[in-house]
Amino acid sequence: MSEQENRAAGRVAVLVDHLDGAVRPTALELLTLARGLGLEVHAVWVGYSAPSAELAAHGADAVHEVAVDGADAQLTASVVDALQTVLPAIGDVGLLLVPSTFEGREVAARLAVRTGAGVVTGASGVAFEDGRWTAHKSVLAGAWDTACAVTGPLAVVAVAPHAVQAVAQDGAAEPSVVRHTAEASAAARAVTVVSRTRRPTSERPPLAEAEVVVVGGRGVEGDFSGVEELADVLGGAVGATRVATDEGWIGHEAQVGQTGVTISPRLYVGLGVSGAVHHKGGMAASATVVAVNSDPDAPIFEFADYGIVGDLTEVLPALTAELRRRRG
Amino acid sequence: MRVVVCVKHVPDIQQPRSLRSDGLLVRGGDDDTLNELDEDAVEAGLRTAEAAGFPAEGHDVTVLTVGPSAAVESLRRGLAMGASTAVHVHDDAVAGSDAIATARVLAAAVAKLHAEQPVDVLVAGMAALDGLTSLVPAALAELLGWPQLTLADRIEVADGVVSVRRETSTDVEELTAPTPAVLSVTDQAFRARFPNFKGIMAARKKPVTTWTLADLDLAESAVGPAGSATRVVHAVERPERPDRVLVTGDAETVPALVDYLSQKGFA
Ligand SMILES: Cc1cc2nc3c(=O)[nH]c(=O)nc-3n(C[C@H](O)[C@H](O)[C@H](O)COP(=O)(O)OP(=O)(O)OC[C@H]3O[C@@H](n4cnc5c(N)ncnc54)[C@H](O)[C@@H]3O)c2cc1C
Numbered sequence: 309m310s311e312q313e314n315r316a317a318g319r320v321a322v323l324v325d326h327l328d329g330a331v332r333p334t335a336l337e338l339l340t341l342a343r344g345l346g347l348e349v350h351a352v353w354v355g356y357s358a359p360s361a362e363l364a365a366h367g368a369d370a371v372h373e374v375a376v377d378g379a380d381a382q383l384t385a386s387v388v389d390a391l392q393t394v395l396p397a398i399g400d401v402g403l404l405l406v407p408s409t410f411e412g413r414e415v416a417a418r419l420a421v422r423t424g425a426g427v428v429t430g431a432s433g434v435a436f437e438d439g440r441w442t443a444h445k446s447v448l449a450g451a452w453d454t455a456c457a458v459t460g461p462l463a464v465v466a467v468a469p470h471a472v473q474a475v476a477q478d479g480a481a482e483p484s485v486v487r488h489t490a491e492a493s494a495a496a497r498a499v500t501v502v503s504r505t506r507r508p509t510s511e512r513p514p515l516a517e518a519e520v521v522v523v524g525g526r527g528v529e530g531d532f533s534g535v536e537e538l539a540d541v542l543g544g545a546v547g548a549t550r551v552a553t554d555e556g557w558i559g560h561e562a563q564v565g566q567t568g569v570t571i572s573p574r575l576y577v578g579l580g581v582s583g584a585v586h587h588k589g590g591m592a593a594s595a596t597v598v599a600v601n602s603d604p605d606a607p608i609f610e611f612a613d614y615g616i617v618g619d620l621t622e623v624l625p626a627l628t629a630e631l632r633r634r635r636g
Numbered sequence: 637m638r639v640v641v642c643v644k645h646v647p648d649i650q651q652p653r654s655l656r657s658d659g660l661l662v663r664g665g666d667d668d669t670l671n672e673l674d675e676d677a678v679e680a681g682l683r684t685a686e687a688a689g690f691p692a693e694g695h696d697v698t699v700l701t702v703g704p705s706a707a708v709e710s711l712r713r714g715l716a717m718g719a720s721t722a723v724h725v726h727d728d729a730v731a732g733s734d735a736i737a738t739a740r741v742l743a744a745a746v747a748k749l750h751a752e753q754p755v756d757v758l759v760a761g762m763a764a765l766d767g768l769t770s771l772v773p774a775a776l777a778e779l780l781g782w783p784q785l786t787l788a789d790r791i792e793v794a795d796g797v798v799s800v801r802r803e804t805s806t807d808v809e810e811l812t813a814p815t816p817a818v819l820s821v822t823d824q825a826f827r828a829r830f831p832n833f834k835g836i837m838a839a840r841k842k843p844v845t846t847w848t849l850a851d852l853d854l855a856e857s858a859v860g861p862a863g864s865a866t867r868v869v870h871a872v873e874r875p876e877r878p879d880r881v882l883v884t885g886d887a888e889t890v891p892a893l894v895d896y897l898s899q900k901g902f903a
Pocket of ligand 1 (some may be wrong): 528582601
């Protein structure tokens with residue numbers, strides 16, 4: 309970017325998603341993406357004690373910690389209150405990156421109403437083009453590629469996981485850490501958190517963030533053990549179709565699809581999954597799709613990179629065994 | 637108890653869908669239908685009102701949509717399920733609005749309904765199956781200045797307080813807020829009832845109120861492309877991938893798949 313364009317593009321802010329004091333992996337992707345834009349990068353951390361060295365290694369030039377006074381800090385409205393305090397303090401922010409989770413998109417929506425910002429969700433990339441921030445995304449279950457320009461004063465882009473790979477840089481300068489306090493808005497104060505219980509976590513990577521996802525569908529006929537084994541060999545997460553979760557073969561949190569978790573792993577393996585459009589909508593951004601299905605007419609073969617028309621009760625154990633064997 | 641449910645008329649996702657040269661979704665086909673996820677919102681709205689005594693006098697469930705003429709079909713579906721009244725905001729200037737601009741129109745309509753008879757809860761589905769942004773419920777909460785309780789799978793309203801249970805990606809939460817509040821519901825808990833013949837017949841006689849932007853005191857510049865802070869500048873159908881591999885067989889196919897995976901760096 310030229311000096312002139314740099315000024316027009318402004319600074320980049322990144323909302324850092326975190327859990328129990330640890331940065332979510334997708335936030336490191338967002339910082340890496342921001343760093344690649346060649347502009348000043350400001351990380352926004354709701355709460356105190358951000359791991360500033362880690363944020364700096366991924367691209368943050370400055371870290372802004374913000375406490376929210378008067379409401380639960382995790383509520384969408386509170387996060388928006390935090391951003392509304394921090395963005396003017398940074399000054400000249402042209403682009404805000406948030407994760408394209410339900411929570412991230414809701415933050416984007418409220419901030420857009422308050423500031424007149426334009427929001428693009430589910431973006432796979434963002435660039436300053438023809439004097440405007442433009443986000444790229446695929447739509448209609450992956451069938452179309454679009455570019456969406458933001459015409460408002462601020463671009464809020466909700467970025468899909470794995471749009472870029474997080475890369476830490478050696479020798480990043482110690483970032484400046486600035487502390488802020490935001491007053492909770494009436495919208496945040498109105499909501500009371502009666503209880504909040506952490507959902508049990510598995511040893512495997514979280515579905516939405518996993519680089520490899522192995523999905524079982526109706527074809528597994530109730531037995532997910534083979535799916536889990538393959539996921540473990542590949543270091544991936546286990547996903548399921550709605551049929552499998554509705555049948556109670558696995559918890560609902562494993563559901564991948566338009567109404568379940570949206571995933572964009574580097575590798576998706578579908579076992580006994582037909583590839584219905586509701587399912588496809590949640591995984592169409594997967595980089596490589598491998599499918600095993602006994603029905604040659606299953607829709608998943610229309611978008612699988614590598615398909616095996618075969619019986620998964622034969623293919624799956626053989627696949628797991630062969631992967632293990634080659635690794636020695 | 638007054639409940640308003642936002643519904644959207646969308647292209648059927650089972651059918652091929654495409655974008656126009658200006659990047660907007662082609663709408664208005666015969667297969668356009670009520671967004672499936674909004675059926676769950678209607679169900680949630682009906683159950684919430686029923687717990688308070690609906691359909692007796694003094695209770696009301698209104699289905700509300702913003703969209704072209706055909707969108708009235710989605711209102712009829714909501715009425716057939718049991719909603720008592722329907723409002724259709726129909727104005728050509730609204731075409732091409734992005735999610736935030738659409739929320740602006742919905743919010744103005746809800747505010748007008750609220751002024752006529754106070755609304756207790758506003759319910760929306762978790763996403764529209766066309767754009768899949770999930771921006772509208774939170775935007776509505778911000779525009780109306782009402783608390784937001786989204787992605788609920790349990791709803792209770794008592795003494796002017798709404799309680800919901802929801803699952804986030806990490807937690808299970810119970811939240812409360814005073815009415816009026818904006819809710820969205822997941823597709824997990826409110827499996828929609830199927831309209832019966834009586835309901836379908838009754839829906840034909842129920843009133844559908846039509847409002848234009850003028851009825852809502854909204855300027856044309858607040859909606860449509862002019863009122864949207866985003867604009868699609870490029871849209872192309874993704875070409876068929878030429879390099880797909882399809883093999884037939886069982887265990888004997890596995891070594892070749894593992895070769896493929898190792899080429900890609902996974903094995
Ligand atoms: C509003 C709405 C939202 C929805 N949201 C989602 C969603 O988010 N996610 C989702 O997944 N679904 C969703 N669905 C459901 C979706 O439409 C499909 O019904 C579902 O995805 C199908 O799951 P499946 O592929 O497991 O089952 P099926 O479609 O029944 O396919 C099973 C496949 O397994 C194959 N098979 C069977 N036995 C074997 C074997 N031994 N070896 C190899 N292959 C075998 C069969 O050939 C078949 O193709 C939604 C539906 C609605 C109405």
